[in-house]
Amino acid sequence: MSKVIERFSYGCGDFGCNIIYTAMSAFLLFYYTDYAGVNAFAVGTIMMVSRFFDGISDVIMGVIVDRTRSKYGKARPWLLRMCVPFALSGILLFSVPTSWASAPKLVYVFITYNLVSTVIYTAINVPYSALNALMTQDPYERSVLSIFRNLLATAGTLTINTFTLPLVEYFGDNTSAWTKTFCVFGLLAVAAFLVNFFGTKERVRSVASESGNAEVVPFKVGIKALFRNKYWIMMTGMLALFFLMYSVNGGATVYYAKDILGDRNLVGTINGIFNVVQIAGMFFIAMLVKKYGKRNVFALGLVLDIIGMLVLNFSGGAISLIVISSVIRGVGNACGGATMWAMVSDTIDYGEWKTGVRTEGLVNSACSFGYKIGNGIGSALLGLILEVGGYVGEAAAQSASALASIKVCFVWIPVAVYLIGLVIMKFYHLDREFDGIIEDLKNRAKNKQEV
Numbered sequence: 204m205s206k207v208i209e210r211f212s213y214g215c216g217d218f219g220c221n222i223i224y225t226a227m228s229a230f231l232l233f234y235y236t237d238y239a240g241v242n243a244f245a246v247g248t249i250m251m252v253s254r255f256f257d258g259i260s261d262v263i264m265g266v267i268v269d270r271t272r273s274k275y276g277k278a279r280p281w282l283l284r285m286c287v288p289f290a291l292s293g294i295l296l297f298s299v300p301t302s303w304a305s306a307p308k309l310v311y312v313f314i315t316y317n318l319v320s321t322v323i324y325t326a327i328n329v330p331y332s333a334l335n336a337l338m339t340q341d342p343y344e345r346s347v348l349s350i351f352r353n354l355l356a357t358a359g360t361l362t363i364n365t366f367t368l369p370l371v372e373y374f375g376d377n378t379s380a381w382t383k384t385f386c387v388f389g390l391l392a393v394a395a396f397l398v399n400f401f402g403t404k405e406r407v408r409s410v411a412s413e414s415g416n417a418e419v420v421p422f423k424v425g426i427k428a429l430f431r432n433k434y435w436i437m438m439t440g441m442l443a444l445f446f447l448m449y450s451v452n453g454g455a456t457v458y459y460a461k462d463i464l465g466d467r468n469l470v471g472t473i474n475g476i477f478n479v480v481q482i483a484g485m486f487f488i489a490m491l492v493k494k495y496g497k498r499n500v501f502a503l504g505l506v507l508d509i510i511g512m513l514v515l516n517f518s519g520g521a522i523s524l525i526v527i528s529s530v531i532r533g534v535g536n537a538c539g540g541a542t543m544w545a546m547v548s549d550t551i552d553y554g555e556w557k558t559g560v561r562t563e564g565l566v567n568s569a570c571s572f573g574y575k576i577g578n579g580i581g582s583a584l585l586g587l588i589l590e591v592g593g594y595v596g597e598a599a600a601q602s603a604s605a606l607a608s609i610k611v612c613f614v615w616i617p618v619a620v621y622l623i624g625l626v627i628m629k630f631y632h633l634d635r636e637f638d639g640i641i642e643d644l645k646n647r648a649k650n651k652q653e654v
Contacts, residue, residue: 222363265562343489451617456474507532
């Protein structure tokens with residue numbers, strides 16, 4: 204199997220994941236309120252509470268992955284087992300019985316939302332996230348796999364954003380049209396996960412496995428090992444901060460365009476150019492990673508993100524500066540997307556070297572728990588800051604304090620997070636230590652086999 208085919212197959216996993224993730228982020232609340240007739244506040248409460256269940260289930264699934272033993276490996280079996288339930292749960296999500304009374308509808312929403320986000324999405328996304336570290340220990344190849352992951356994830360997002368509403372309209376623009384639309388997307392997701400399963404191979408085994416002495420790692424031992432892994436702590440903190448920032452910044456985009464720049468239609472310009480440049484940039488980041496290392500490319504991305512944000516903040520609504528800002532931020536985000544998940548995978552090898560315990564599932568699931576909590580806090584923080592600033596949705600013009608609160612959410616919180624990231628990267632030295640760590644792990648495995 205060629206490397207390009209395997210890289211593409213790996214990326215297909217995040218294409219499949221993003222079919223449901225993007226649908227839940229972009230269209231689910233709209234479907235609930237405008238088609239299913241469900242109260243928006245009640246739904247928001249359900250989503251917020253479910254975030255915490257979701258985080259806990261991530262850790263449980265991480266332990267399950269680490270204890271999985273099969274001829275297909277530790278992570279890949281779950282892609283095969285869960286792809287059909289994943290598609291069916293997505294269909295159920297967009298099949299609220301509209302004839303039911305309000306209370307039964309909310310019960311249905313609570314059950315199906317948690318079935319998707321807490322159980323089934325977790326059961327396929329956590330193994331997928333662990334797969335990178337199980338496919339290779341080559342740091343450059345991990346970066347390339349992360350690039351393909353982000354490319355295909357963005358393709359999944361664009362697919363949902365582009366085709367959901369046209370398909371709903373094609374099928375009749377009613378509640379059943381949403382169900383039919385997600386039957387189509389469900390089949391697409393199953394196909395993507397099957398490509399992911401059949402097109403990849405797990406090659407990396409722990410030192411204990413190589414010597415034939417593999418044992419199940421107790422949960423308590425795995426958790427202790429995590430908190431002795433300084434690089435895992437750094438990356439988990441980064442992920443939590445980044446997803447908090449994504450939630451605040453993403454939710455504030457429309458407010459910034461409408462109330463600061465004076466035209467809400469600029470959302471399309473800001474995000475569209477940003478996404479296109481990010482995708483294009485991914486094709487060139489691998490060369491930078493090979494020459495300068497993941498940590499330095501990631502830090503470069505943070506610097507570009509800061510510059511892009513400041514250009515936008517001081518653009519005064521000038522289209523040329525908005526475009527320049529989106530281009531700079533697109534390149535910056537490409538640097539981060541190409542390196543962040545590969546850096547998480549590298550912490551697994553460091554953790555095994557440091558503690559003797561290798562837990563791909565637990566490392567990725569605990570990271571996932573961190574960024575989901577960050578995302579949940581970010582969602583609440585956006586509303587809180589706007590409320591404190593005195594934002595009034597129906598007002599013809601916002602007060603100075605409301606405008607300041609929008610700038611805090613869209614510009615200054617992201618800038619603060621990027622600056623914190625640069626400080627964290629100052630202490631991240633795993634790139635230059637990594638080759639020696641892998642060599643030492645190989646020697647340990649060889650010595651144990653000889654004994």
